[in-house]
Amino acid sequence: QGKFTLLRDTRTDGSFLVHHFLSFYLRAGCKVCFVALLQSFSHYSIVAQKLGVNLAAAKEQGQLVFLEGLKSCLDLLFGEEEQPGQPSPLQFLSRDLRALFDFVQVSLTPCARDSWKGPVLLVDDLSVLLSLGAAPVAVLDFIHYCRVSVCCQLQGNVVVLVHSSEDSEDEENELVVNSLCHHSDLILWAEGLATGFCKDVHGQIKIIKRLSLRQAAEQDLVQIYQYKIQDRNVTFFARGLSAAVL
């Protein structure tokens, strides 16, 4: 509880991690606020079904609060004049990310009727905010506020996906990613293989437990596995030991 997990992908698509955490926390009975900026609700719903979770039901029961970024953006741009007192969470499109934070806070603050276990904020993916005109500092501020509110005050967890790459020329994005790395409790880093595409091994995942964050003398614990993504599952194995090889 109270942990900040950073999902990071380089040269590959790390969204399988997002699907995992979404179904993991829902199955655990947590209240989840999912800020989905790049894909539609039905996309996650179809995958979640394969992982044994019904997103529509979770939404109906109030366990899942789903912000569909693409849809909100369309409503904001093409919709009628907004009603006063009901600002869109994507109000930031013209100003800053405060409205987005307010949305998160309101979604996860437990009300009397709630019997869910700890709150969870899930963001897919943070790098998109930069594409939409938010300054890197604004993005970092937003995450900071979310951490204070969700991790510290509500004792919940935050999981955020970002894209990055060593030879990226997107300096703003790299700035955000590096800063987030420093403040993460756990980093799951999915990377495409350096040797190129392979049918049996889709990539490598580095799991970094940032023990140094909590205790000065501790070293971070790093584990590396390779993985293969299947229709309903992802299999992990030690490097060089994929089923195809054994």
Place this chain on the structure above:
Amino acid sequence: LVFTEEDKFGLYSNLLFKYFLAEGIVCGHDLFVASAKEHPDKILKELPAPLLDDTYGKELGDEAAAVKSEDFQDSMKIAWRYQNLPKMEASPTTSTKFGHYYDISKKMSPELCQSVKRHSFYLHEELSFEPKMKAWNMNSGYSRLLQSIQRIISQGGFDGSDPQKKQRNVLRIGIQSLGSVLWGDDVCCSDPPADPHSLTKFLYVLRGLLRKSLSACIITVPAHLIQNKAIMERVTNLSDMVVGLESFIGSERETNPLYKDFHGLVHVHQIPRLNSLICDVSDTKDLAFKLKRKLFTIE
């Protein structure tokens, strides 16, 4: 959202663009063509004629191509999968025919061309009114285009907003040379550009429109002119599929014996991963194209 990086002179990407539109006509889809360069009507007059089933085998024989028809279909699948279209759920293991074939030495007949509803957006002919859409600090050419697309989607019932409409159809959107100076964007000539976010904002809204409707879109962009690589990275993340065409014209590869039968390379930078944990990655990643008199082939 299919994002195509144009080859240096736009020859081959233009061809791919026309194939997309021609396929739409043959499938009976509505078309929306947008350009700031060529008038859409002119583009639509130059679509390749479809090859009928019985003549296809003969044409292929005439070409004396070494490509087996199955290989042809497999490699075309990479370039032509549109996960946004619920109808086209072609699985890679079946050998059902996917798509149609065309003879580029012949033009599509005007009757066939006019058999579907066609919408055009030619930037220079659009009235310059202030778009109803709250501007959001976006290049006005882009916001007018978005406004136009949104209007067609909504009026045509492609977003399911018209319950009366019994038969739902697909809208194929083709946008030519987005990002070029002709659209009023300087992303292709300045680094840093005056507004680095216009293009990415445009793509985000377009993505939203595509996701909520039965539509698919191909965009061609003169990527070789965009010096700001950060923008290219962001644009890739906002697209479902990214394909780059590299022609050998004027490059040292022209004389490389390895490529003597081909005119250029096809780089598949990204493929869609929609509604599923896995994506359709084929075994072959090194693709090249060649343009014969009648056929454009990717091997």
